[in-house]
Amino acid sequence: MKFLALFASFVVSALAQSIDITIPAPYSNITAGRDIVVQITKPVTMDPSLEEALVISMATCDPEALEQDCNGPNYDVTERLGAILYNGSYTPERHQVPPSVPPPYQNFTVQVPQLETSQVSLIVTHFSLAGIGPSPFLEVKNIVLNVTNPAVQS
Numbered sequence: 001m002k003f004l005a006l007f008a009s010f011v012v013s014a015l016a017q018s019i020d021i022t023i024p025a026p027y028s029n030i031t032a033g034r035d036i037v038v039q040i041t042k043p044v045t046m047d048p049s050l051e052e053a054l055v056i057s058m059a060t061c062d063p064e065a066l067e068q069d070c071n072g073p074n075y076d077v078t079e080r081l082g083a084i085l086y087n088g089s090y091t092p093e094r095h096q097v098p099p100s101v102p103p104p105y106q107n108f109t110v111q112v113p114q115l116e117t118s119q120v121s122l123i124v125t126h127f128s129l130a131g132i133g134p135s136p137f138l139e140v141k142n143i144v145l146n147v148t149n150p151a152v153q154s
């Protein structure tokens, strides 16, 4: 019983640490070689958590290959992070005053690399320390984006 209760509270606090990719919207058009803003939002929770690291990357999608079909059920985002566009600290901040208070976020400007597919997976890997233990918390989230000028395969 005790074990179950501990496990449940761990799951709750782990979920509560989760970040969201709030910009760009899924399936937005992006252009290789151009900069885009990636906005990572951290919903407000009661649980203390210490931000440790964030990695933003982009991996190609291929509907012909089961494991690389980013829209398919077999896609495992943790298998392939692709090109690393940012790695470093994550320091989300509040950017507006009450009464309109959006949750804290941080904008990252990254350059879209040359990729050979018309869709890519934008992947955010997030590591923090959760709770008073603290316990390590690692999550990998993604959205799919459309590339308007995929590089020609050589």
Ligand SMILES: *[C@@H]1O[C@H](CO)[C@@H](O)[C@H](O)[C@H]1NC(C)=O
Pocket: 027, 028, 029, 146
């Ligand atoms: C991106 O591609 C998807 C699937 O091909 C399509 O449904 C969606 O409308 C596209 N988005 C834009 C902004 O064109």
Ligand SMILES: *[C@@H]1O[C@H](CO)[C@@H](O)[C@H](O)[C@H]1NC(C)=O
Pocket: 084, 086, 087, 088
């Ligand atoms: C991570 O960032 C550092 C500093 O910007 C850079 O030197 C390093 O090459 C990056 N690592 C990867 C895997 O991109």
Ligand SMILES: *[C@@H]1O[C@H](CO)[C@@H](O)[C@H](O)[C@H]1NC(C)=O
Pocket: 023, 037, 039, 095, 107
């Ligand atoms: C973050 O980026 C979004 C989209 O470009 C922009 O609307 C917002 O003002 C930016 N926030 C800050 C604090 O620069």
Ligand SMILES: *[C@@H]1O[C@H](CO)[C@@H](O)[C@H](O)[C@H]1NC(C)=O
Pocket: 029, 148
């Ligand atoms: C997205 O790109 C597609 C193909 O290049 C184009 O047809 C469509 O108009 C674009 N959509 C937006 C919202 O820019």
